[in-house]
Every structure is written in C-alpha cells, then in structure tokens.
Amino acid sequence: QITLKESGPTLVKPTQTLTLTCTFSGFSLSTAAVGVGWIRQPPGKALEWLSVIYWDNDKRYSSSLHSRLTITKDTSKNQVVFTMTNMDPVDTGTYYCAHWAYDDSPTFGVTPRGFDSWGQGILVTVSS
Amino acid sequence: DIVMTQSPDSLAVSLGERATINCKSSQNVLYRSNNKNYIAWYQQTPGQPPKLLIYWASTRESGVPDRFSGSGSGTDFTLTISSLQAEDVAVYYCQQYFTTPWAFGQGTKVEIK
Numbered sequence: 001q002i003t004l005k006e007s008g009p010t011l012v013k014p015t016q017t018l019t020l021t022c023t024f025s026g027f028s029l030s031t032a033a034v035g036v037g038w039i040r041q042p043p044g045k046a047l048e049w050l051s052v053i054y055w056d057n058d059k060r061y062s063s064s065l066h067s068r069l070t071i072t073k074d075t076s077k078n079q080v081v082f083t084m085t086n087m088d089p090v091d092t093g094t095y096y097c098a099h100w101a102y103d104d105s106p107t108f109g110v111t112p113r114g115f116d117s118w119g120q121g122i123l124v125t126v127s128s
Numbered sequence: 129d130i131v132m133t134q135s136p137d138s139l140a141v142s143l144g145e146r147a148t149i150n151c152k153s154s155q156n157v158l159y160r161s162n163n164k165n166y167i168a169w170y171q172q173t174p175g176q177p178p179k180l181l182i183y184w185a186s187t188r189e190s191g192v193p194d195r196f197s198g199s200g201s202g203t204d205f206t207l208t209i210s211s212l213q214a215e216d217v218a219v220y221y222c223q224q225y226f227t228t229p230w231a232f233g234q235g236t237k238v239e240i241k
Contacts, residue, residue, distance in 0.1 A: 037230075039178075039232075046221065046232060046233070046234045046235045047170075047172075047178065047221055047223075047232040047235070048232065049223070049229065049230040049231060049232060052228070052230070060228040060229070060230075061228075061229070062229050063129050063229045096177055096178075098177075101180075108162040108164070111162060111164060111184075112166065112225055113168070113180075113183040113184070113187075113189075114168035114170075114180045114183040114189075114223065114225065115168070115170075115178070115180060115223075116180045116189065118177035118178060118179075119177065120177060121177055
C-alpha cells in the first residue's frame with residue numbers, strides 16, 4: 001500500500017522560501033519507473049502541476065514557475081523535498097505530493113499512467 | 129506548453145442519467161510508438177485529494193466502477209458517467225502527461241439536478 005504525507009509550514013511570509021517534505025512508504029524512489037510529483041490548488045480553484053522527480057533523478061518543472069522551484073529526493077529517508085522561493089499571497093493553496101505510476105507490460109514496456117496515490121495535502125497560507 | 133480546456137465548467141444531471149465531460153488538448157497527445165493517448169482523468173470530492181479514474185484516455189484504474197468510461201484520441205477526449213450516482217458529485221479534471229510541463233484542465237463540477 002502506497003502512502004504519502006506532506007509536511008512543512010502552514011504559514012509563510014511574502015518573499016520567504018517555502019520548503020515542503022513529502023514522506024512516503026510502499027515504494028522506493030531508487031526503483032526504476034517511479035516518480036513523485038507536486039501539485040497545488042488555490043482555494044476553490046483548479047489543480048496546477050508544479051514539478052516531478054523520477055527514480056533516475058530526472059527533474060521537471062512548471063514553465064511559469066521554473067525559476068522559483070527546486071525538487072530533490074533522499075532515497076534513504078523515502079522523502080522528496082520541494083522548495084519554492086519568493087512566496088507571494090497568490091501562492092496560497094493546498095500543496096499535494098503524489099506517486100507517479102507506470103505500467104509495465106511485455107507489449108509496450110514501461111508506460112506512464114498517472115498520479116495514482118496522493119497525500120492529503122497541506123494548506124499553505126502566504127501572509128504577512 | 130500544452131493547454132487543456134474542459135467543457136462545460138459545470139453540469140447538473142439527474143440521478144441515473146448520463147454525464148458527459150469534454151477535454152480538449154491544444155496539441156496532439158497520442159504517443160505513436162504505443163498508440164496510447166497520454167490523458168488521465170481524476171475525481172476530486174470536497175475536502176479530498178484527487179483520485180485517478182482513467183489513464184491512457186480510456187483505461188479504468190483498478191477499483192473504479194464501470195459506469196466511468198473515457199474515450200477520444202489526439203486532441204479531443206470525453207469522460208462519461210453512464211448512470212450518475214450520488215457519490216459521483218465531484219469536480220473532474222483531465223490531465224495531459226504527453227510532455228512536460230504537464231497540465232490539468234480547469235475542472236468540471238458535477239452536481240445532482
């Protein structure tokens with residue numbers, strides 16, 4: 001069974017750096033065909049994809065936020081750390097980490113499926 | 129970047145009736161080497177994280193009721209709930225994962241009429 005849990009500050013001031021940790025179980029980020037992503041959701045609004053890190057340490061970021069984001073993994077601790085610099089009130093929202101899943105078949109090999117397990121999310125408020 | 133546009137933004141359907149949600153991608157998301165469309169559908173009920181319903185545009189995730197189905201190819205996709213149940217009241221999102229940056233649609237809210 002895969003579980004993920006986000007942790008970090010729930011209140012940050014404008015211009016500060018947000019650091020969130022995703023602690024997971026049920027899989028290893030040192031195993032091939034695995035990823036962990038971050039997605040956020042402003043109150044009452046849509047999901048926004050932010051970043052993903054893969055088992056091979058490949059990292060991808062949102063185009064619009066790329067300069068502010070960093071994602072790293074610590075496979076020994078089963079954790080992924082996400083940072084966003086220069087926080088602004090518009091960055092207020094629930095931040096989720098999620099397991100990026102693959103299917104492995106003889107016909108097609110390893111093929112991505114989607115985010116099949118999610119943490120409960122952490123509500124981050126940006127306010128002075 | 130690929131932009132995902134869902135329609136309608138909201139819909140109200142009577143219990144037992146069909147609900148249809150559309151999702152349009154600004155670019156083709158069909159991966160030709162395996163003939164799979166890299167589209168996922170998620171359901172989000174109030175206060176909960178999203179739940180994966182459909183991947184590869186039309187493959188149901190394990191445990192998802194068969195009243196949920198996905199279809200489409202290339203740039204146009206549909207999520208259908210064949211017989212709406214009370215527990216299906218939620219916001220539904222499509223997502224493209226053909227190329228990063230990945231993108232979600234703006235969501236479609238499904239309510240009971």
